[in-house]
Amino acid sequence: MIELKDIDVIFSNDDKVVTAVKDVNITVDRGEIFGIVGYSGAGKSTLVRTINLLQPPTQGTVTVNGQEMQKLSKKELRGARKKIGMIFQHFNLMDSRTIFDNVAFPLKGSGLSKDEVAHKVAELLDLVGLEEKTDNYPSQLSGGQKQRVAIARALANDPDVLLCDEATSALDPKTTSSILDLLRKLNEQLGLTIVIITHEMSVVKDLCHRVAVMEDGHVLEQGSIVDMFTNP
Numbered sequence: 001m002i003e004l005k006d007i008d009v010i011f012s013n014d015d016k017v018v019t020a021v022k023d024v025n026i027t028v029d030r031g032e033i034f035g036i037v038g039y040s041g042a043g044k045s046t047l048v049r050t051i052n053l054l055q056p057p058t059q060g061t062v063t064v065n066g067q068e069m070q071k072l073s074k075k076e077l078r079g080a081r082k083k084i085g086m087i088f089q090h091f092n093l094m095d096s097r098t099i100f101d102n103v104a105f106p107l108k109g110s111g112l113s114k115d116e117v118a119h120k121v122a123e124l125l126d127l128v129g130l131e132e133k134t135d136n137y138p139s140q141l142s143g144g145q146k147q148r149v150a151i152a153r154a155l156a157n158d159p160d161v162l163l164c165d166e167a168t169s170a171l172d173p174k175t176t177s178s179i180l181d182l183l184r185k186l187n188e189q190l191g192l193t194i195v196i197i198t199h200e201m202s203v204v205k206d207l208c209h210r211v212a213v214m215e216d217g218h219v220l221e222q223g224s225i226v227d228m229f230t231n232p
């Protein structure tokens, strides 16, 4: 489903050069929940942003759904990115727009009629349990509800993959666990492949099938949760 091969990401600003990601090889299978863990500054976010080329790698190849991302034209890349949803720590909702408009936003230019958009948004809000909030604004919602809206928006174009960048880091433990339940349900019911960055071990243990541990831009170790957390 996702293959990151020999990935390096090097930032050069003025006279300062930072190697954020070095020699990373990761394969994520279809339907898998793959965790990326490590301390702040390890390169997790940079690495995950190479998957949709939000951060083009300096070296290496990114393949998603059998397509080598760097070989796509601008138009093809726009299409490929629609099939890769993303959510963030701070939700990134449009505060001056309703929940309906936030979720409908990625459907602009999709060719769907107004009724079809309304139907799709209702279906998405139902999926995340927020049908009744359609006319509210983000400021009227709790953190967990905002993240549910962000998830609904990320799923608007029926992606195959959901990238989660510290998606529960701004949430309390109880809300975190309800968001993890939702992600698990999406994985099981839709077959959604999920890549989740986290610094919380509980997230890894409760949710992920496999995990890569990053430090200083490298993958130190990767494997199944059972292998990594079972003491012999």
Ligand code: ADP
Pocket (backbone or CB within 6 Å): 011, 013, 018, 019, 020, 038, 039, 040, 041, 042, 043, 044, 045, 046, 047
């Ligand atoms: P993590 O997600 O694990 O906290 P990041 O991927 O955000 O790590 O950062 C990895 C390293 O790359 C850090 O040293 C960070 O300062 C650096 N970095 C990230 N983005 C940029 C950028 N746009 N320009 C320069 N350095 C960057």
Ligand code: ADP
Pocket (backbone or CB within 6 Å): 098, 100, 101, 114, 118, 134, 135
């Ligand atoms: P725009 O003119 O901004 O492109 P539209 O004319 O498509 O927007 O829709 C007008 C407004 O109607 C939208 O901003 C949206 O908030 C609202 N709307 C449409 N359908 C629904 C619905 N089922 N539930 C809530 N609001 C809706």
